[in-house]
Amino acid sequence: MQVLFKTCYEDDIRFLAKTGEKVRVGLVIAALLAAPLWLQNYYLAELGLLLVYAIAGIGLMILTGYTGQVSFGHAAFLGIGAYCHSILISHGVPFSVSVILTTAFSAAIGMALGRSASRMHGFYLAIATLAFLILVETLLGEWTSMTGGYAGLKVPALVVFGMPLKAVWQQYYLDLFFVLIVVMAAANLFRTSTGRSFLAVRDSELSARSLGVNVEWVKIQSFGVSAAITGLAGVLLAHHLHYLSPEVFNVLESLKLMLMIVVGGLGSILGAIFGAILISLLPISISFLKDVLPPGIGQQAGLEPLLFGLIIVLFIVFEPLGIYGRWMKLRYFFETFPYCRKSSFVRQKSYLRTERLR
Amino acid sequence: MKQLLSVLAMSLFLNLVACGGDEPSDPSLPRGITAETIKIGSHTDLSGQLAIWGVPMINGMRQRFDEVAAAGGIHGRTIDFRVEDTQYQVPLAVRATNKLLNVDEIFAMIGAMGTPQNNAVFDSMFEANVPNLFPLTAAVSMYEPLHPLKFSYFVSYRDQARGGIRYMVEQHGYKKVCLQTMATDYGAEIEIGFEQAVEENGLEVTYVGRHKGSETDFTGTVTAIKNSGCELLFLGPFVKDTILLYTAARDAGWEGTIVGNMVPYLPEIPQAADGRMEGFYTVAPFFVPDFAADTGSEWISQWHATYISNFGEEPAAQSVIGYVMADLLVRSLEGAGPDVTVQKLVAALEAIERYENPFGGPTISFSATKHIAGDYLNLYQVKDGKWITVAEALPY
Numbered sequence: 001m002q003v004l005f006k007t008c009y010e011d012d013i014r015f016l017a018k019t020g021e022k023v024r025v026g027l028v029i030a031a032l033l034a035a036p037l038w039l040q041n042y043y044l045a046e047l048g049l050l051l052v053y054a055i056a057g058i059g060l061m062i063l064t065g066y067t068g069q070v071s072f073g074h075a076a077f078l079g080i081g082a083y084c085h086s087i088l089i090s091h092g093v094p095f096s097v098s099v100i101l102t103t104a105f106s107a108a109i110g111m112a113l114g115r116s117a118s119r120m121h122g123f124y125l126a127i128a129t130l131a132f133l134i135l136v137e138t139l140l141g142e143w144t145s146m147t148g149g150y151a152g153l154k155v156p157a158l159v160v161f162g163m164p165l166k167a168v169w170q171q172y173y174l175d176l177f178f179v180l181i182v183v184m185a186a187a188n189l190f191r192t193s194t195g196r197s198f199l200a201v202r203d204s205e206l207s208a209r210s211l212g213v214n215v216e217w218v219k220i221q222s223f224g225v226s227a228a229i230t231g232l233a234g235v236l237l238a239h240h241l242h243y244l245s246p247e248v249f250n251v252l253e254s255l256k257l258m259l260m261i262v263v264g265g266l267g268s269i270l271g272a273i274f275g276a277i278l279i280s281l282l283p284i285s286i287s288f289l290k291d292v293l294p295p296g297i298g299q300q301a302g303l304e305p306l307l308f309g310l311i312i313v314l315f316i317v318f319e320p321l322g323i324y325g326r327w328m329k330l331r332y333f334f335e336t337f338p339y340c341r342k343s344s345f346v347r348q349k350s351y352l353r354t355e356r357l358r
Numbered sequence: 359m360k361q362l363l364s365v366l367a368m369s370l371f372l373n374l375v376a377c378g379g380d381e382p383s384d385p386s387l388p389r390g391i392t393a394e395t396i397k398i399g400s401h402t403d404l405s406g407q408l409a410i411w412g413v414p415m416i417n418g419m420r421q422r423f424d425e426v427a428a429a430g431g432i433h434g435r436t437i438d439f440r441v442e443d444t445q446y447q448v449p450l451a452v453r454a455t456n457k458l459l460n461v462d463e464i465f466a467m468i469g470a471m472g473t474p475q476n477n478a479v480f481d482s483m484f485e486a487n488v489p490n491l492f493p494l495t496a497a498v499s500m501y502e503p504l505h506p507l508k509f510s511y512f513v514s515y516r517d518q519a520r521g522g523i524r525y526m527v528e529q530h531g532y533k534k535v536c537l538q539t540m541a542t543d544y545g546a547e548i549e550i551g552f553e554q555a556v557e558e559n560g561l562e563v564t565y566v567g568r569h570k571g572s573e574t575d576f577t578g579t580v581t582a583i584k585n586s587g588c589e590l591l592f593l594g595p596f597v598k599d600t601i602l603l604y605t606a607a608r609d610a611g612w613e614g615t616i617v618g619n620m621v622p623y624l625p626e627i628p629q630a631a632d633g634r635m636e637g638f639y640t641v642a643p644f645f646v647p648d649f650a651a652d653t654g655s656e657w658i659s660q661w662h663a664t665y666i667s668n669f670g671e672e673p674a675a676q677s678v679i680g681y682v683m684a685d686l687l688v689r690s691l692e693g694a695g696p697d698v699t700v701q702k703l704v705a706a707l708e709a710i711e712r713y714e715n716p717f718g719g720p721t722i723s724f725s726a727t728k729h730i731a732g733d734y735l736n737l738y739q740v741k742d743g744k745w746i747t748v749a750e751a752l753p754y
């Protein structure tokens with residue numbers, strides 16, 4: 001069992017406190033950097049897409065996992081990001097400028113949504129975000145002169161700083177670059193007072209308000225940050241899809257993002273990454289499984305949604321904390337061996353249930 | 359994070375499995391071709407909202423490829439048919455194509471479903487020199503602009519609308535036309551065709567409406583159509599809303615002519631809504647025999663029985679289309695000879711002329727400048743609970 005000795009104030013806010021964590025994160029980054037050396041193009045493209053979904057997952061995680069605001073409309077921000085970026089670069093705006101503009105635009109829309117949604121909770125918020133998604137999807141379809149309408153919009157080739165990135169590995173490194181930045185930024189956010197106030201609002205709006213947190217403003221900020229990150233994921237997704245149509249950013253895509261963070265584990269950045277791994281890996285494994293299984297089972301329609309559904313049900317029944325929760329418990333078990341017990345993870349604190357202010 | 363590592367390890371493992379599973383390809387042969395097999399790929403909806411189209415179509419293709427295997431193959435090679443499920447989602451279609459191109463290394467793609475799904479993967483397919491044959495969509499972009507590797511089976515939605523409206527206007531002298539379609543890429547294509555037909559025939563547009571797939575109440579739409587003084591309504595929705603719109607219009611006492619495109623041309627339609635579909639027209643570039651009645655063809659009843667024993671269900675219209683598409687591919691592979699390459703396949707396809715498929719319907723021709731199969735359209739109408747062929751050989 002490792003005991004942390006804190007010898008300076010910096011230790012309190014270090015990203016990675018334990019040696020084990022440093023080694024693990026270092027190994028993963030090294031493996032990701034080396035991936036193009038030993039992965040075929042197909043797997044590399046899949047890994048790139050996984051990273052893009054991890055970014056989108058982190059975006060939603062900040063809003064839902066850290067601020068407690070449910071959103072069924074996050075595919076809209078993916079769409080806004082993808083469309084805004086594609087339109088900008090097809091008008092000759094360089095990639096680097098377009099990424100910044102798109103992220104800012106997405107953040108602005110997110111904050112506007114946050115402003116109108118900041119007084120809603122639970123079902124009302126879920127319905128409001130869903131309505132927002134339908135609105136954006138319709139707008140993308142009907143604004144033909146700008147978005148190409150329902151017929152779709154071709155995404156121009158990826159050119160960064162005047163350098164065309166045609167090979168799969170080049171695009172992969174671009175994805176990886178943004179993932180690392182987003183993970184760092186998100187981790188850093190929760191060391192600041194802004195991030196801490198997100199957590200306060202999630203755990204109890206009443207307590208947060210009593211402590212002087214401006215709850216409405218926190219929600220607006222959280223929507224903004226979340227939309228910016230998801231918009232960035234949309235930019236990268238556009239280059240993976242090569243062709244955008246409004247149907248791509250529908251309710252199903254939103255549900256996929258939601259599923260990703262719920263199965264991955266709410267309230268942790270790692271959970272969003274686990275979720276992305278799950279939803280990316282499952283279809284590939286199933287499609288390979290199909291070739292191996294006897295045709296009677298393998299070619300059966302609906303195998304994939306069945307397995308997807310089964311996994312969600314099993315998680316909700318047996319591990320509501322998601323993959324991250326399982327991983328945390330496993331780690332705790334080994335790190336504190338033999339002191340781990342069932343009650344180790346029972347939540348001690350409980351807040352006043354009344355949240356009604358007026 | 360450890361999880362991420364194990365995932366990477368697993369993908370490496372899968373990678374090895376994938377490499378180990380396939381026999382090493384002979385560098386002298388083109389991609390997807392071995393001494394014994396030709397690898398053909400498809401991505402379609404097997405479990406999503408359009409699985410009702412995807413599944414029977416793939417079954418129809420499998421039936422043709424099984425016949426190839428039973429007959430000893432095409433120049434000694436059987437078809438290795440790889441199908442990926444996209445659930446009608448573009449991202450999954452991109453990934454499925456990526457897998458078919460880079461892992462399975464297919465020779466050609468056939469029957470890929472969806473307009474945006476196909477548009478999204480054209481670039482990567484043509485870069486890999488893989489032809490896109492007979493996608494399951496009648497969008498114009500499936501064969502225009504002309505590309506040596508693009509072949510479409512269907513006359514486009516645009517031209518179906520043009521052909522259908524022109525015929526009706528010529529026969530009945532209609533002047534006022536209206537359109538009800540969907541707010542999707544599919545609806546946009548139909549609208550272009552509608553506008554062209556209006557222009558070509560000098561018609562007056564009284565009403566244009568669009569709806570979403572989730573809508574179920576068309577009372578307002580029908581009232582608007584009725585009040586606009588429209589004489590000919592062209593319909594461009596999917597199956598369920600076609601039935602709803604048609605019955606709503608008749609219930610409201612509107613007696614104008616209603617024409618749909620190939621989408622609702624299904625064996626189920628004449629029986630739908632307790633026979634209230636009487637009088638409904640469709641234009642389609644293919645023909646589906648009525649298996650329940652005596653078709654007068656030994657071959658068709660044999661085919662029907664084999665299909666049922668293979669897949670345990672009645673063949674749908676899409677099974678017939680899938681079978682004919684696969685048949686066209688098999689014919690052109692035969693025509694391409696034993697040393698098949700993509701060029702030879704394309705040349706053999708372009709050489710097909712006035713081919714009459716065993717089910718009947720419009721003849722099929724290709725040429726160096728014509729990459730759509732159907733030579734003309736047929737007009738069908740629901741009469742006494744059955745589809746009746748009203749007119750053949752409508753130009754488009």
